[in-house]
Amino acid sequence: MSKKAQRTKDDWIPYARQCIDESDIEAVVEALKSDFVTQGPRVGYFEDGLKEATGARYAIAVSSGTAALHLAYQGLGMGGGDVGIVPSITFAATANALRHCGAEVAWCDVEATSGLAGLSNFEKTGDALVAVGKSPKLLVPVSFAGRLCDLSAISEYAAKHGAYVVEDAAHSIGAVRGDLRSASCDFSDAAILSFHPVKHICAGEGGAVLTNDETLARRVRSLRSHGIEKTPEILESEGGWAYAQTELGWNYRMTDLQASLGGSQLRKLDSNIGRRREIAARYHEAFGEEAFRGSLERPIPDEGSAWHLYVVRFVSKELRRAVYGFMHANGVGVQVHYMPVYRHPYYRTDSPVLQSGAEAFYSGCLSLPMYPSLSDEEQSYVIETMERFCNSTEK
Ligand SMILES: Cc1ncc(COP(=O)(O)O)c(C=O)c1O
Structure with a gap:
């Protein structure tokens, strides 16, 4: 050499x-020239693209991968007194979002060669928690570096303990393991994506929650925007303008500028x-x-x-x-x-x-x-x- x-x-x-090209720039300019720079149609188009890319039934685009983690955990009901198992090799956000819900983090080890936590790692931490009467409520397999672990086996173990599974797929949209697609939610209750510029899709910042569960999708969608919904009851009693805040949520919305960029990136x-x-x-x-x-x-x-x-x-x-x-x-x-x-x-x-x-x-x-x-x-x-x-x- x-x-x-x-x-x-x-x-x-x-x-x-x-990696930004002219088509990405044009997509953002188009959004800038449109009627909506936020809360417009482009967020929904991007969500449709994410559903197609992952195979998951519902996609909710949000302002970051961290927001997606927070909403997925919160949507599943994680709170004070609950414990979630997180691999010790990941970005801090995977664990931090549990703390934002008031829940505890229990670390599981990873394979020394790949940095990935597999079934035996989750079992070791999970069994130790069960032994002291603190059954885990959530397992968070991280598809570290873009590689999928055996999500089917992990979800079987979680089911034994009545625990939820959220795949942290911030690194792995597009990854497959046999027939299984990352973030498809075939073996998880939800998955999250990140659209930070170093990831596969850049939206400036951004993230998404994927799920096949209609109730969870609805709750996450509501929590993304302050816990506000247009419920049939309020529409009926107050009129078409009305909306109701049903619980305490956040402004974790993705803008149409981010969604345009994300949608353009998704095509590549x-x-x-x-x-x-x-x-x-x-x-x-x-x-x-x-x-x-x-x-x-x-x-x-x-x-x-x-x-x-x-x-x-x-x-x-x-x-x-x-x-x-x-x-x-x-x-x-x-x-x-x-x-x-x-x-x-x-x-x-x-x-x-x-x-x-x-x-x-x-x-x-x-x-x-x-x-x-x-x-x-x-x-x-x-x-x-x-x-x-x-x-x-x-x-
Ligand atoms: C594994 C993992 N999970 C979650 C996140 C959080 O994503 P974001 O930076 O979009 O908030 C990251 C970001 O680096 C990540 O690497």
Whole structure:
């Protein structure tokens, strides 16, 4: 491989970025010129697209993935005295939204190789809770990095304990595992998506709740807008203008500007995931070479993954720290996903129980640049820079 000149701030390669083209810009301009910039028809069109893309029966677009989590949990009735199980490797929002409902978080461990919490991880935490009389009310499998875990087995375990399942699919729209589509809600009560710019669909900010449950969909839709509904009773008694606030909700609405951008991005989802898969395959081949042996481990191949992140693992925390510095110094914006959430000061307790899978995964994980507009030339630079590190004495 040829050595390229070092990159600077101007041609820095981030670990992720939005891919906006002329059609996206035109879609937003069209919304700006229309009668509605919020509470208009474009939110519904986007929701229809999300239903088609995921296979779920109901989609409720909201202002962020965090809002979607909050509304899904709240809609299912999570509250004070309830416990939800959350994988310790995820973005903090997966757990924070439970705290917003007043519920408790119980952490479950993840597989050290993939960072994903599977059935055995949920079982271990769930069984320990049951043993002390605190049966979990909710399990939140996170389709981390774009990979689906065995949601069918997790939902069977949840059903045994009368617990709900919410798939955190912020990383995984478009992912499949056999016949199962992420966020289809085939094995969950609800799923959530995020439209933050680093995700597959950028809406500026945005999120969605998916579900096959009509009652839950109606409640989430109402909570998204202050808990206000046009009930038949109020319309009958007051007239067509009337609306009734039936419970305490929020303004978590998505604007028509966001929905236009999201809808335009959604049309490119398949081709963009195809490109992410090409990039993953090329990394996989390159990092299989001798130069990388003994330094980094590749992610387990997965044809169904939506490859939100491409996460390699280094053999030690010290090595990961060194490579992070080296890549940044050479213009490659690698990142760490994630530090176990229980390590954050807000969640830290006096007697922390460190989870072995999460700690092992965290100590070596590093996310490399992965986004559809990453060019072959840029990817070559990432691989060559990594090779220089692995051959260097800085290791
Ligand atoms: C796994 C996961 N869940 C939830 C969220 C929250 O999404 P948002 O940033 O749209 O609020 C994120 C965002 O990074 C995420 O990565």
